[in-house]
Amino acid sequence: MRKPCCDKRDTNKGAWSKQEDQKLIDYIRKHGEGCWRTLPQAAGLLRCGKSCRLRWINYLRPDLKRGNFAEDEEDLIIKLHALLGNRWSLIAGRLPGRTDNEVKNYWNSHLRRKLLKMGIDPNNHRLNHSIRCSTAQAPYNNASSSATSSTLKVRAPSSLKSHADNEKECGDRISPDEVPDLNLDLAISFPSPSPVKVEKEPNPTKCKAESGSLSAQSPTLLLFR
DNA sequence: AACACTGTCAACCGCGTCTCT
DNA sequence: AAGAGACGCGGTTGACAGTGT
Structure with missing residues (x-):
């Protein structure tokens, strides 16, 4: 307990x-x-x-942007949501100065509606598509959204599998290679000295309990542009 | 003016994961 | 290996503001 x-x-x-x-x-x-x-x-x-x-x-936090989202930020959120589902922290990681909470709120209050107006199902990012999965808030997740989200972050290969599994369960959901004109080249791999890393910096002031949480073993989500 | 309805967003809650012992 | 402690995440709630009737 x-x-x-x-x-x-x-x-x-x-x-x-x-x-x-x-x-x-x-x-x-x-x-x-x-x-x-x-x-x-x-x-x-x-x-x-x-x-x-x-x-x-x-x-x-002093580095927060706040204020309205720019058009390119909106685009990026929509594209990343198509790929990642409700992994708000991952999405926010690609938007400097934005927080997961802010992105999530913006999605729920603005972007969802915007997509619906455009005739796009915000759950699967398809045109005129009836919602197949009942979990409207968690497009790519099955029973436990938080479980799968953490899985994606930490264990990339199995998470990809779980995403694929969800695809199966939910019918013909969009898959990363189906997203048109995305040009994000999203890949998940183990850390290497390379492009933009969406990874939390180990905080030097952090206490013992947390200090090892991002060891070299932790896979890192790599995003290329 | 008063009320109802709707939208927004800050904050809370519960749970999963990781690390340490 | 198991349990405890701490952190981080996503979903949800509730207060407040704005708008409509």
């Missing part, structure tokens, strides 16, 4: 105040990201670590 990530009685929830934001910013500027579990106490925040992490990543 997993313990709750924090003692919920003693933590604030809901919207962040400016003071809380400032505390978090100050702390991370001083000590860097990481060790989210212990950060709230160290920073004097009555929040759980997860909440702090989310607030920082989605809102406070």
Whole structure:
């Protein structure tokens, strides 16, 4: 049985105040990201670590772009979604200054509708195609979307297989080589000194528990342009 | 003006994965 | 090998704003 990530009685929830934001910013500027579990106490925040992490990543990080999505960003999201499904973090990794949450929200509120208006099924990116799989929110995933998404990230070969399996289960879904005019040349392979890597940089300030999580063994999603 | 409806987005939740012991 | 702890991800929720009636 997993313990709750924090003692919920003693933590604030809901919207962040400016003071809380400032505390978090100050702390991370001083000590860097990481060790989210212990950060709230160290920073004097009555929040759980997860909440702090989310607030920082989605809102406070200095490199965030925010604001409206450009047309080319929209295009890229649509194309990447056609290839990757709801792997928002992977998609966001190709959009500098954008977060997975932001991309996901934008997809659900704008792009889905836009595609529907154009007569394209946002689930499989096909024209005038009735939705075959009942999981409208998780186009390429079967029962557990989070499971498959993690699989893709970590174990590329089997994930490709699982994607292919889903294709079978869901009928004639689009496959990467079916995507027209994509020109993304997406490949998954083990790390090598090559093009753009969508990979989290190991944070030097990270604590012990996390430090080995991106070892040389971890396959990396490589994206070429 | 008041209410209902709809859209947006920040935040939460639960679960999978990874690492360490 | 098994269990615990921590992180990260995707799905979902709920508050708020905008729009329509």
